[in-house]
Amino acid sequence: MIKKLKLPLDEKSVNNLKAGELVDFTGTIFTGRESFYIRAVEENILPGVDFEKINVMMHVGPIVEKRDSKWEVLSLTPTTSIRMEKYAGGLIKKLKTRGLIGKGTMGDKTMKAMKETGALHFAPTAIYPVLLARQVKKVKNVFFLEELGPTEATWIFEVESFGPFLVDMDRFGNNYFDRVIANSKKSLNKVYRKHAIPLNYKYTPI
Amino acid sequence: MDTHIISNSSIAGVLERLIVKSVTCIPSDVKLRLKDILEGESKGSMAKASIKATLENLLACEKESLLACPDTGYPLFYFRIGRDILPEEGFTSLYDMCRLSVEKATKNSRLRKTMVHPLTRYNPGTNVLQFLPRVEIKFSSAINYMEVTFVPKGGGSEIFGTFYRMTTPVDGLKGIKKFVVDSALKAMEAGKSCPPNLVGIGIGGTADLCMKLAKESALLRPVGSRHPEKMIAGMEESLKHDIDSLGIGSMGMGGNASLLDLHIEYAASHTAALPVAFNCQCSVCRRATARIYPGGRVDILDYPDWFERGEK
Numbered sequence: 001m002i003k004k005l006k007l008p009l010d011e012k013s014v015n016n017l018k019a020g021e022l023v024d025f026t027g028t029i030f031t032g033r034e035s036f037y038i039r040a041v042e043e044n045i046l047p048g049v050d051f052e053k054i055n056v057m058m059h060v061g062p063i064v065e066k067r068d069s070k071w072e073v074l075s076l077t078p079t080t081s082i083r084m085e086k087y088a089g090g091l092i093k094k095l096k097t098r099g100l101i102g103k104g105t106m107g108d109k110t111m112k113a114m115k116e117t118g119a120l121h122f123a124p125t126a127i128y129p130v131l132l133a134r135q136v137k138k139v140k141n142v143f144f145l146e147e148l149g150p151t152e153a154t155w156i157f158e159v160e161s162f163g164p165f166l167v168d169m170d171r172f173g174n175n176y177f178d179r180v181i182a183n184s185k186k187s188l189n190k191v192y193r194k195h196a197i198p199l200n201y202k203y204t205p206i
Numbered sequence: 207m208d209t210h211i212i213s214n215s216s217i218a219g220v221l222e223r224l225i226v227k228s229v230t231c232i233p234s235d236v237k238l239r240l241k242d243i244l245e246g247e248s249k250g251s252m253a254k255a256s257i258k259a260t261l262e263n264l265l266a267c268e269k270e271s272l273l274a275c276p277d278t279g280y281p282l283f284y285f286r287i288g289r290d291i292l293p294e295e296g297f298t299s300l301y302d303m304c305r306l307s308v309e310k311a312t313k314n315s316r317l318r319k320t321m322v323h324p325l326t327r328y329n330p331g332t333n334v335l336q337f338l339p340r341v342e343i344k345f346s347s348a349i350n351y352m353e354v355t356f357v358p359k360g361g362g363s364e365i366f367g368t369f370y371r372m373t374t375p376v377d378g379l380k381g382i383k384k385f386v387v388d389s390a391l392k393a394m395e396a397g398k399s400c401p402p403n404l405v406g407i408g409i410g411g412t413a414d415l416c417m418k419l420a421k422e423s424a425l426l427r428p429v430g431s432r433h434p435e436k437m438i439a440g441m442e443e444s445l446k447h448d449i450d451s452l453g454i455g456s457m458g459m460g461g462n463a464s465l466l467d468l469h470i471e472y473a474a475s476h477t478a479a480l481p482v483a484f485n486c487q488c489s490v491c492r493r494a495t496a497r498i499y500p501g502g503r504v505d506i507l508d509y510p511d512w513f514e515r516g517e518k
Binding site: 180190 | 252320329376400451453460
């Protein structure tokens with residue numbers, strides 16, 4: 001089942017979501033990746049956006065094209081979130097961001113901030129850039145396009161039934177991927193046994 | 207020896223076609239394997255829904271000539287050229303044509319502006335700077351054509367799916383197996399390398415040759431192919447089974463299949479060494495190949511015969 005979420009997210013809807021659930025979004029999101037974080041946190045350079053009203057961020061470098069003087073999104077798929085680990089916790093607190101959409105998952109520092117402020121991380125459930133692009137109904141604005149280029153610019157997208165995404169980190173400290181990885185590690189031990197590789201195997205030090 | 211000349215305009219035209227084909231239309235061997243994986247995942251599972259959406263997306267891309275993935279990544283060219291084949295304007299013109307075709311495809315939004323200076327992060331917006339596009343050329347006395355493959359290699363599988371270790375002969379096969387399964391889990395966990403992946407393993411050689419073999423076996427051998435030597439083919443099957451048994455699944459969400467395939471290539475090793483390398487390709491395993499014959503005939507293919515085993 002896919003839970004349909006209206007944006008902006010409030011604390012109550014954040015509290016109602018658990019790791020492992022599927023969701024899609026209707027409303028407005030903003031985009032960013034390394035440049036956004038470094039500039040926002042280190043240099044306090046922020047776009048003129050009301051972050052209380054637009055409180056879900058997608059880590060992405062979309063493919064956009066101007067057609068008849070209007071921006072169109074042709075393709076977008078989340079980029080890997082863990083690269084932003086150094087800054088994400090600080091940013092969530094600073095902007096009161098309630099949702100981060102990005103590939104994979106994030107680390108302890110981000111989890112701590114999410115628990116504190118009430119925020120979630122959402123992971124892609126497929127490689128579906130064109131399907132996602134079709135759910136972007138409108139490009140509402142773009143910031144820093146000249147200086148950063150289209151990949152690193154901050155885009156404001158109006159989206160409809162955007163997803164599905166997986167809640168991989170909930171605000172209660174649960175991480176869906178941790179469970180999958182724990183199972184994989186059990187299976188890995190079986191593979192070691194099959195090949196008679198000791199669990200404490202050490203490569204020859206060189 | 208009769209030299210056969212291939213016109214530069216013919217080569218340039220083929221390069222442009224290959225770039226567009228590779229980014230919009232994934233090879234048939236990869237598509238077939240994804241359909242197999244779809245069949246093999248349990249009913250109602252996230253893995254099944256995931257592969258289904260990935261395939262649906264690929265179909266839309268093919269139909270409407272859209273990018274299969276917005277990260278068109280590193281531009282890589284692989285040429286295999288027959289002994290008697292000569293590009294009209296000489297071999298160095300191949301480098302120029304590769305650069306021009308990448309620049310043009312970038313301008314036409316077929317490639318994302320992805321390649322930047324590593325330190326200043328300057329982005330010229332062309333994907334052409336300092337040794338990229340990568341152009342790999344090898345020669346063969348067995349063929350009477352020029353074979354060229356373009357691979358747009360995505361960042362996810364390259365950044366999170368690259369490992370190298372200098373083991374020793376004492377570590378032997380056990381050390382290699384451990385390295386491969388450990389690397390696979392590290393690469394694929396939480397979907398970082400965009401699994402199901404096509405994993406390439408290089409064994410032996412110098413450090414660079416070892417990694418080159420890992421990369422080329424992932425990027426250039428068709429899904430389902432096996433190494434001609436029985437021992438290596440057996441290792442491919444066995445390690446593939448081991449990695450699938452980890453249950454990582456599509457995008458790391460859990461599932462029966464984690465691999466499109468696993469390929470191994472080896473080179474001679476120093477008697478004191480046993481280097482091993484891991485490099486993987488993502489589930490949107492993009493490549494396109496063409497053979498250009500003297501006289502102008504062009505065959506468009508899904509994969510090259512890079513290791514000269516009669517794969518066609």
